[in-house]
Amino acid sequence: MKYAMLGMLLGCGLSLCLDFGPLAVAGDANSVDASIRRLISAVDSERMSKHVFYLAKDPLPYRKLNLTLPGHEKNTLYETDDYLTGKLESWGYRVEREGVQVQAFRRDTSKRKQEQYSPPKPEDPWYTAYNLYAEKKGRSHPDRIIVVLAHKDSPSWIDSPGAYDNAIGTAGVLEMARVLAQYNCESTIRFLWCNEEHTPWTSKTAAQKAKARGDHIVAVFNLDAIGGKPAEQTAAGKKINVTAYTKPEGKRLAELMSEVNTRYSIGLEQRMVERQQPGDDDGSFVLAGYPAAVINIGSWPYGDPNYHAEGDIPEGCDIKNAAMTVQATLAAIVTLDREL
Ligand SMILES: [Zn+2]
Numbered sequence: 333m334k335y336a337m338l339g340m341l342l343g344c345g346l347s348l349c350l351d352f353g354p355l356a357v358a359g360d361a362n363s364v365d366a367s368i369r370r371l372i373s374a375v376d377s378e379r380m381s382k383h384v385f386y387l388a389k390d391p392l393p394y395r396k397l398n399l400t401l402p403g404h405e406k407n408t409l410y411e412t413d414d415y416l417t418g419k420l421e422s423w424g425y426r427v428e429r430e431g432v433q434v435q436a437f438r439r440d441t442s443k444r445k446q447e448q449y450s451p452p453k454p455e456d457p458w459y460t461a462y463n464l465y466a467e468k469k470g471r472s473h474p475d476r477i478i479v480v481l482a483h484k485d486s487p488s489w490i491d492s493p494g495a496y497d498n499a500i501g502t503a504g505v506l507e508m509a510r511v512l513a514q515y516n517c518e519s520t521i522r523f524l525w526c527n528e529e530h531t532p533w534t535s536k537t538a539a540q541k542a543k544a545r546g547d548h549i550v551a552v553f554n555l556d557a558i559g560g561k562p563a564e565q566t567a568a569g570k571k572i573n574v575t576a577y578t579k580p581e582g583k584r585l586a587e588l589m590s591e592v593n594t595r596y597s598i599g600l601e602q603r604m605v606e607r608q609q610p611g612d613d614d615g616s617f618v619l620a621g622y623p624a625a626v627i628n629i630g631s632w633p634y635g636d637p638n639y640h641a642e643g644d645i646p647e648g649c650d651i652k653n654a655a656m657t658v659q660a661t662l663a664a665i666v667t668l669d670r671e672l
Pocket of ligand 1: 497529640
């Protein structure tokens with residue numbers, strides 16, 4: 333009965349669907365293709381731009397636990413959490429918060445600008461940072477989980493707005509959640525906003541708890557600094573995405589990014605690289621035992637001249653590039669969702 337209804341929703345006749353069975357319906361190439369094209373075309377770079385300016389300029393210049401704006405009750409990272417939660421709830425999601433104890437990094441000005449974060453001292457204050465989760469339950473394979481994540485905090489040791497790092501990935505995952513709100517997924521799609529500019533990284537808790545629960549995570553896409561690249565490449569109008577993987581299972585996801593970029597004429601210069609060791613928030617999942625984890629990023633090695641500096645502002649972001657990366661990631665996720 334469930335499968336017959338699924339067939340009717342997809343617009344084919346009842347007897348035809350009963351003949352083909354559920355897997356053929358879920359994976360029907362033409363309907364999958366059509367739904368992916370529809371979803372891609374719904375990605376709105378204007379909306380992403382509004383999120384980035386809201387989260388990295390006005391009203392929130394930063395997103396950190398150790399900075400509360402004058403006259404405000406909550407710190408700027410908690411205000412970020414409220415903003416994301418409000419958007420997600422307006423699209424029908426229930427948002428779950430997972431608290432993790434963290435500290436701000438100290439700053440070591442003897443190091444180069446990009447690497448001035450340094451370990452906190454034990455007496456430095458502790459804060460509760462939250463992982464935010466929103467989820468779409470899969471209707472035929474709810475136990476099969478695809479994770480798409482972004483760290484939402486800005487550098488805790490310096491006053492950098494972190495527009496590329498990582499208001500833009502935060503906005504990208506938010507836009508994916510909006511576009512997928514009405515999509516009927518077969519697998520479960522889990523959206524996660526974590527924190528990587530305070531210590532320890534809260535993606536470690538997210539990944540370790542998933543493993544302890546026995547979650548069957550088949551893919552992890554980390555969106556961090558999407559579209560961020562050297563100034564001359566931005567000036568030349570280049571639209572680039574690099575998918576970096578650690579394990580063979582991640583390489584398969586990188587190949588899929590390349591396939592969908594071509595199949596749906598997204599127009600990215602799409603590259604893949606192998607990381608020498610697990611890193612960033614995708615690395616937290618690799619280390620917890622989920623090898624199918626990758627990062628999508630605008631350059632490798634990362635080439636934004638304002639990386640971890642005060643000049644990482646929304647006006648410097650190539651939002652069109654970032655939106656194309658969101659389109660490709662969305663296409664990869666839906667392809668995986670239907671690949672049963
Ligand atoms: Zn960073």
